[in-house]
Amino acid sequence: RKLLILALLISGYDSLIPQPQNHQKGNAFYHINPAIRRIVPSNCQIISEAIDRMFNRSFQFMKNSSKILIKGKLNFLKVHVKYCKDSSSKKEWPNESMNEFYHLFINSTTVYIESDEVWGALAALSTLQQLIISTPNRKLIVPTTWIKDFPRFPYRGYLIDTSRHFLAIPIILDHLDIMAMNKYNVLHWHIVDDQSFPYVSVTFPGLSKKGAFKQVTHVYSQSDVKKIIEYARVRGIRVVPEFDTPGHTLSWGKSQPNLSTRCYTNGTKNGKFGPIDVTNDDNYIFLSKLFMEVAKVFPDKYFHIGGDEVDFSCWQSNPKIVAWAKSHGYGDNFAELQHYHTKRVLGIINSLPQQIRKQTIAWQEVFDSTSKKISKDVILNVWKPLPIWPLEMASVTSAGYPTILSACYYLNYIAYGSDWHLHYQCDPYDFEGTEEQKKLIIGGEATMWAEFVDGSNFIPRVWPRSSVVAERLWSAQHVTNITDMASRLSDFRCFLVQNGYNAEPVNGAGTFCNVPP
DSSP: OOOEEEEOOOSSTTOOSSOOSEEEEEEEEEEEEEEEEEEOOTTBHHHHHHHHHHHTSOOEEOOSSOEEEEEEEEEEEEEEEEEOOBSSSSOOOOOTTOOOOEEEEEETTEEEEEEEEHHHHHHHHHHHHHHOEEOTTSOEEEEEEEEEEOOSOSEEEEEEEOSSSOOOHHHHHHHHHHHHHTTOOEEEEEOOOSSOOOBOOSSOTHHHHHHSSSTTTSOBOHHHHHHHHHHHHTTTOEEEEEOOOSSSOTTGGGTSTTOEEEEEETTEEEEEEEEEOTTOHHHHHHHHHHHHHHHHHOOSSEEEOOOOOOOTHHHHHOHHHHHHHHHTTOTTOHHHHHHHHHHHHHHHHHTSOGGGOOEEEEETHHHHTOSSOOOTTSEEEEOOOTTHHHHHHHHHHHTTOOEEEOGGGBTTOOOSSOOHHHHHTOOTTOSSOOHHHHHTEEEEEEEEOOSSOOTTTHHHHHTTTHHHHHHHHHSOTTOOOHHHHHHHHHHHHHHHHHTTOOOOOOSOTTOOOOOOO
């Protein structure tokens, strides 16, 4: 076979994000036949569609000045999945125990992908997409490669907040596309909060009619939600809803009479409202009906019940609530009153019909605020920053709770200059604890609270900075080289720009993306 030598340096050849667990690279490259034959399982529609998406994207472009070998042509793309039954009549759903292991190797005439489940094959295609290079004459080449890869943590989440500022559906879909490129597998959708209630409830339509910023344009209908869930599904991403209570619910109270606590000043109503009135049994009837609907709309097993930042001052000012707390043995311990609410909400979730019953996630306050511990199957979401979070991780895992770390991945905190290295250097295992404690950590979560982002700046604010968190949660613990990541991050940013995403520069002056017209 004739060897062709090109005087070109490959941009992206060794720039994979996240870095695979096991990766061997050859020195030779192969052209990809434009008519490459795809051999995929006949009952695995999700893979066929993913391959179509991959080849419809732009690939990374070459730079100049180093010799490479073009050894031949790849004529086959073979994908073998041990188990996949995905079609229009039966769908595969990403889940908390999905197997994302894959084997990718490229040699001779064929790209081979092997996985036990469809989710591993999707991850392999995400890797392959980053390996393929586009030459100046628009031919596609790829290096000889051998990869065996799997995630370090099963839960690699991304929180978006659509209450403080609304995010239009195209922005969310773009975000899901880039999440999939980075092998994130959970969209934590903080869909409602004090500021607005954009979720359109069929059971309680007044929630969005009175609670959303604007009808029609600033709401998510049932069909909108289903579209987002399906878009995420075929990319191997779960969608976990958060309906935070008892705090962060002011928008709820605009349509639900007696839901929000009336606040008092010196014994007189002051016109302000606070958390849910947890002493009103009618409010739990309302929550039961709402959560029943939400559990049907969102098929994932996980449901985030919130529980953070409950301001007790309104409860403390309200004579009715104070009297109720004393008569029920809580005295003036309003943290125990929150615990009472948490138990009731957990009771609602646990009483859902078996086919839609959920496992709950809650913010760390439901653990911190009381000596009465909640059920050990609740997943605790640790979010408070240094110096608190290492101590908190040690505390919640020593108590036996499965745990997600968000604390050092708050990407809404920004500083002048390059700040991504702070998130990259933070590891979920960075606390004093036993091996058994660390086994309880199911993963971590990048977060983008929306006080200062909306559709105009969401994508550039989060990408490619979020890629460093993706690598921390997927790749081996020892993959920590800042200089190497800086180079790969610049390459990935250019890949996003080539594909029409407004990803921001993250490494300062002197870098640019040489994107051909």
